[in-house]
Amino acid sequence: MFIKDIIQILETGDEHEISHVFEAKNIADILSQSMDMQQLSAARKQIKITVHPIPTIRVKCNGRLLSQAISNIIANAIKFSHHDGEVIIKLHVFSGHIHVLIADKGIGFESGKAELLFQKFTPEGKTGTDGEVSSGVGLYLTRKVIQNHGGMIAAFSEGKNKGAVFTIQLPIAN
Structure with a gap:
């Protein structure tokens, strides 16, 4: 996120005040931008990022904010993974939504x-x-x-040292 967005949310507590322009964007492009932001961190820890085939699906979004949000999840997966670990990214389409799963085998x-x-x-x-x-x-x-984009996010883990899975659900653009 850009600093002004963060400061605005923290000062006002009102995330709806963030200015954003929504347009239909390919989720593959958003995901590619998100991964690009984290390449250096992944390389430092020799973390392999495996992306399963990405469907050509468009979501109505602010590309800058959405790619930053997904990048943050990838950054956390890298941050809490051990050297030579792996982050796995999968996308599924279900009931008018795209589901983005980001999994690690970290702490x-x-x-x-x-x-x-x-x-x-x-x-x-x-x-x-x-x-x-x-x-x-x-x-x-x-x-x-994610919520401002009409989506949901959830986190799952089977316990300490058993990795984590973050799931983002976003509506597909008409």
């Missing part, structure tokens, strides 16, 4: 704490496997962006 989290990850300044924010710091607002802002 995971206790299953009952998934919702806490999306709170502003959550105490659940952790240090990454290489000492990377967490701001405590990344997933909060990511959820707000």
Whole structure:
């Protein structure tokens, strides 16, 4: 996100005030931009990013904000993965929505704490496997962006050291 967007949300608490222009964009392009933002981090930890075939689907979105939100999920997957790990990205189309799954085999989290990850300044924010710091607002802002796009985001883990899966659901553009 751009700094002004973050400051606006944190100061007002009103994520609806973010200015955005929505247009139909190919999800493959959005995902490509998101991955490009994280290539250096992945290379530093020798994390392999595996992308399963991406359908040519368009979503109505603000491309800048949506690619930044997805990039944040990829960044977290890298941050909480060990060296030589893997981040897997899959897309599925179901019932008029595109589902983006981003999975890692990193440190995971206790299953009952998934919702806490999306709170502003959550105490659940952790240090990454290489000492990377967490701001405590990344997933909060990511959820707000996804919701402003008519979507949903959820997190799943089978427990500590069992990885995590983040699922983003977005409506397909008409």
